[in-house]
Amino acid sequence: MNLTLCLGCCWHSLQKGIKIDDTYKTYVRGSQLDVFIMNGTRRYIAQVWPGATNMPDFLHPNAQKWWSKEVVEFHDLIPFDGLWLDMNEPANFCSGPNCYFSPDVKCLQIDECCMVCDNTNLSRWDDPPYKINVLGTHEPIYTRTVAMVAEHYGGVRAYDAHNIYGTTETIATYYALKEVSIIIFPPYTKTCCWPRTIRSTPLKLTSANFFLNGANAHQL
Numbered sequence: 001m002n003l004t005l006c007l008g009c010c011w012h013s014l015q016k017g018i019k020i021d022d023t024y025k026t027y028v029r030g031s032q033l034d035v036f037i038m039n040g041t042r043r044y045i046a047q048v049w050p051g052a053t054n055m056p057d058f059l060h061p062n063a064q065k066w067w068s069k070e071v072v073e074f075h076d077l078i079p080f081d082g083l084w085l086d087m088n089e090p091a092n093f094c095s096g097p098n099c100y101f102s103p104d105v106k107c108l109q110i111d112e113c114c115m116v117c118d119n120t121n122l123s124r125w126d127d128p129p130y131k132i133n134v135l136g137t138h139e140p141i142y143t144r145t146v147a148m149v150a151e152h153y154g155g156v157r158a159y160d161a162h163n164i165y166g167t168t169e170t171i172a173t174y175y176a177l178k179e180v181s182i183i184i185f186p187p188y189t190k191t192c193c194w195p196r197t198i199r200s201t202p203l204k205l206t207s208a209n210f211f212l213n214g215a216n217a218h219q220l
Helices: 023-035 063-077 158-180
Strands: 011-014 043-049 053-054 082-084 133-134 137-139 190-193 198-201 210-212
Touching: 023 063, 063 158, 063 210
Parallel strands: 011 082, 082 210
Antiparallel strands: 043 053, 133 137, 190 198
16 A cells, blocks of 8 residues: 555545444444345344444445445544545455354454354355465455355345455445545555455545555465
């Protein structure tokens, strides 16, 4: 990630995981518009910084309406100059399609998986005949991301949409920022690796730039 100093700019990071909380308005509005990734007949549950979360489905036709409202309301609360779209692999501290939070498990460290995961009897989507390189070790394709059998709108599997997740979020954010009425200089993006797929370097760093996650812990 190449950055240029922007004196006086206020940057904020947007995390993908939406906390499962019926008192959290962003979650409530997203639930009403049904914009979260599914796992069968239920919403896919992940764990990131807020704890138990649902993941936005930016392929859903209601996603733009919801995302734009959340970005506008966030800007009204905190008049940011730029957004960092972080953890849009999408990241997940747990791994696998069959994870749940057990009341018997105490979460002592939030960036370590606190869910109970049963990764036996996996489908061919989560257990294809190859592994990914995770910091020098060969790991299952679903490692620390959304399970491959999870589904986007229209039955699109995460297996087929994984590498465009960051791109779909960027498109949604671009149009959301236009509603904030600030000038946008689109970022230059380049792709490289699974699952931390997209890096970005702004063409011109101004108070209105936004860019993607620069992390690259997983490589092919």
